[in-house]
Amino acid sequence: MSLLQVRGLSKRFGGVVALWRCDLDVREGEVHALIGPNGAGKTTLAHLVAGALRPTEGRIVFRGRDVTGTPAHQRALLGIARTFQVTNLFPKDTVLGNLVLAVLGRSGSPFRFWRPVEAERAVHEEAAAYAQRVGLGDRLDTAVHALSHGEQRQLEVGVALAGRPRLLLLDEPTSGMSRDESARMVALIESLRGEMGVLLVEHDMDVVFRVADRITVLVDGRVLASGEPEEVRANPDVHRAYLGEPGPDRVEAREPPREAPQPSPPLLEVEGLETFYGPSQVLFGVDLQVCQGQVVTLLGRNGMGKTTTLLSLVGLVPPRRGRVVFRGEGVTGWEPERIAKLGMALVPEGRQVFPNLTVRENLTAFSTSGEPSRDPWTLDRVLDLFPRLRARLDHWGGQLSGGEQQMLAIGRALMTNPHLLVLDEATEGLAPLVREEIWRCLERLNREGLAILLVDKYVDRLAHFAHHHVILERGRVVWKGSSEALRSDPSLWRRYLSV
Amino acid sequence: MRARNLSVEAGRRAALPWPAGVGRALLWAAGGALLLAFPYAAEAFGWHFYLSVVTKAAVLALAASGLNLVLGYGGLVSFGHATYYGLGAYTVAVLAREGVQQAWAVWPAAVLLCAFAALCVGAVSLRTRGLYFIMITLAFAQMVYYGVISFKQYGGQDGLRAPRTDLGLPLTDAGLYYLTLLLLGASLVLLWRVVHSRFGRALQAARDNELRAAAVGFPVYPVQLCAFVLSGAITGLAGVLMAHHTQYVSPNMLGWPQSGHLMFMVILGGVGRFWGGVLGAVALVLLEEVFHSATVHWQLFVGLVLLAVALFASRGLSGLLEGRLR
Numbered sequence: 001m002s003l004l005q006v007r008g009l010s011k012r013f014g015g016v017v018a019l020w021r022c023d024l025d026v027r028e029g030e031v032h033a034l035i036g037p038n039g040a041g042k043t044t045l046a047h048l049v050a051g052a053l054r055p056t057e058g059r060i061v062f063r064g065r066d067v068t069g070t071p072a073h074q075r076a077l078l079g080i081a082r083t084f085q086v087t088n089l090f091p092k093d094t095v096l097g098n099l100v101l102a103v104l105g106r107s108g109s110p111f112r113f114w115r116p117v118e119a120e121r122a123v124h125e126e127a128a129a130y131a132q133r134v135g136l137g138d139r140l141d142t143a144v145h146a147l148s149h150g151e152q153r154q155l156e157v158g159v160a161l162a163g164r165p166r167l168l169l170l171d172e173p174t175s176g177m178s179r180d181e182s183a184r185m186v187a188l189i190e191s192l193r194g195e196m197g198v199l200l201v202e203h204d205m206d207v208v209f210r211v212a213d214r215i216t217v218l219v220d221g222r223v224l225a226s227g228e229p230e231e232v233r234a235n236p237d238v239h240r241a242y243l244g245e246p247g248p249d250r251v252e253a254r255e256p257p258r259e260a261p262q263p264s265p266p267l268l269e270v271e272g273l274e275t276f277y278g279p280s281q282v283l284f285g286v287d288l289q290v291c292q293g294q295v296v297t298l299l300g301r302n303g304m305g306k307t308t309t310l311l312s313l314v315g316l317v318p319p320r321r322g323r324v325v326f327r328g329e330g331v332t333g334w335e336p337e338r339i340a341k342l343g344m345a346l347v348p349e350g351r352q353v354f355p356n357l358t359v360r361e362n363l364t365a366f367s368t369s370g371e372p373s374r375d376p377w378t379l380d381r382v383l384d385l386f387p388r389l390r391a392r393l394d395h396w397g398g399q400l401s402g403g404e405q406q407m408l409a410i411g412r413a414l415m416t417n418p419h420l421l422v423l424d425e426a427t428e429g430l431a432p433l434v435r436e437e438i439w440r441c442l443e444r445l446n447r448e449g450l451a452i453l454l455v456d457k458y459v460d461r462l463a464h465f466a467h468h469h470v471i472l473e474r475g476r477v478v479w480k481g482s483s484e485a486l487r488s489d490p491s492l493w494r495r496y497l498s499v
Numbered sequence: 500m501r502a503r504n505l506s507v508e509a510g511r512r513a514a515l516p517w518p519a520g521v522g523r524a525l526l527w528a529a530g531g532a533l534l535l536a537f538p539y540a541a542e543a544f545g546w547h548f549y550l551s552v553v554t555k556a557a558v559l560a561l562a563a564s565g566l567n568l569v570l571g572y573g574g575l576v577s578f579g580h581a582t583y584y585g586l587g588a589y590t591v592a593v594l595a596r597e598g599v600q601q602a603w604a605v606w607p608a609a610v611l612l613c614a615f616a617a618l619c620v621g622a623v624s625l626r627t628r629g630l631y632f633i634m635i636t637l638a639f640a641q642m643v644y645y646g647v648i649s650f651k652q653y654g655g656q657d658g659l660r661a662p663r664t665d666l667g668l669p670l671t672d673a674g675l676y677y678l679t680l681l682l683l684g685a686s687l688v689l690l691w692r693v694v695h696s697r698f699g700r701a702l703q704a705a706r707d708n709e710l711r712a713a714a715v716g717f718p719v720y721p722v723q724l725c726a727f728v729l730s731g732a733i734t735g736l737a738g739v740l741m742a743h744h745t746q747y748v749s750p751n752m753l754g755w756p757q758s759g760h761l762m763f764m765v766i767l768g769g770v771g772r773f774w775g776g777v778l779g780a781v782a783l784v785l786l787e788e789v790f791h792s793a794t795v796h797w798q799l800f801v802g803l804v805l806l807a808v809a810l811f812a813s814r815g816l817s818g819l820l821e822g823r824l825r
Binding site: 116 | 692693695696697698699700701704707708710711712713714715716717718719721722725
């Protein structure tokens, strides 16, 4: 019998149907992957199973018991544990502290008022054992905010395991991870097989096809296919809807990279940039240049200083030494809003749309800053670029799918009429088709003359799109060159980009 | 391994409401002796007024510590704690007016009434968050305030005399001082155990990350409601003591400025720091007395001090002291 049975589950948010009559079965001990394009309803389904949302209709049966109306914390006690898409721990607490709470949450009543938790030795030992299991055994006393992103995700899984679940929901456990962090996570998930059912929401197809025993594909809130990986892979509908067919646009995308625009005046010049977080130095003299009309990428593994470089340029993390010249003005040490006014717009990592403003408000709230350029951006112009947002104009930013939020974040940056668009991991956690859509929009913007500086991990794709690349390693520029030079030198990949 | 031993070490320390170390123990002993000897010194040197000030500070320390449980450890900004403070005090006065003055009846009745009031207010207000929570707790407090002043037979706007209850022994000012210290000490031990217990962990987990707390299996609403009731009861007990101290109750004890006053103490002392309520109450009472005797515009100066704390010491006096001691 199935561990989890979902029958005819629907969820509406106002007028938007997020899920429509979905069925899903997770068996004891299997790893079941849930895949689908952004906005397909995967996270909604995970929320419904965990009890964070109530379905509009349908039933959820867990171990033969109807839990449709059971609140989240009781489902946790019944054996449904989850991790969150965005890391969601107790940030001020330590690794051990987070795990101790998780053990406490599962074992015994919280209505014990007298005995200090610190004296409960068994609880602490059990928590330490879970830290060991997820590979954090030597980081017990490290505060969560001092952990790397990958370690935080490992801790997320540890916290979920501490609930001794029968069913573990993992929502994009490898998002934002480097390849070796991701490999570690895959090994961890594989070690859970047979011990508990795992429902895995994941975008990385390599991960999915490596670990999943069965796969369910969601598209537009409906189940498109469900079965063994090979069946799903062979299913033509799935190909069309999710993995993407080579259409005319994709062919265009695979054309050799365009010639760099003829020598054009520099828009942004950076020399000897050094940035610190408190006492620890992150950038050790970064030099780079973006000319007008150019697309430049910053490449490198996680933690090499890419995001810090972007934040230093836009003024959010002021550099301690070095020079930044933008549009002929020395902007080193300027406040972020002044730099933004001069025409440098950041699309931050994680999108950071305002969840409690509507799409329209998210866009129009920023339209006033910046000098009107030759061709000012208007709401309509953004909506023409991202037609998907038009239908969502009056929805809250927080209701959008990941892909839509990304479009909104780019649109919001464009509304400031930038001369240089700076993007940090703009395609993080997006399905292949949505990713492609974003890249095509960026290509279009660049053809219209906008200069772009971006950080992204899909180097392969970037080589077909950008003019110039800069590779960072431990806060230093170790290589600069054209796309051709990048592709023709496999040693670069080995040394700086892959595991 | 090392880390685990450290935690267990910390556990032994956490089992007692006082810090380890001989120096600290001596400090505590000296402080305790000073507090115990104080009424005799007051008697000897004619500092009767100061005995009253210290008693008042201790009562308010109890009230603020009760509030700190929900405000600091629960992250729940209750803007209506004057309700429990005032109801505790009014119970003494009203029962006395009705001829009930036995302490064994009055004190439990007052505390139970406050706990029940907190249960009712909490049951509704804890279903909301943020600004709405503040507004609902304030709204309930104002309802109680106007409810009480509508009882003309209990003094209405003018308040009511509150003779001291009968404890079976004469309750002098010094006796009340000792009783207040005893109850404050007992409540602090209780609060210390509570905030370090499983319950306390659950409460703080819900404050730090409610979604996560529910996901690991903590029943957030019942835990918060329970904390709210405990907090209301402790603040109510402080109200009972205040009625004994002033021997008079006024509707001002129920009004929103009183709620704000209690919140000020917690913020001044340190929100969510164990000694925040005590330090804040003592400091505010001292500040008020000092400025009060110096100028009629004393409230202005108290306000400036609060402004300085909010701007420069966001963890309150506890934060400053902890920084000094380490």
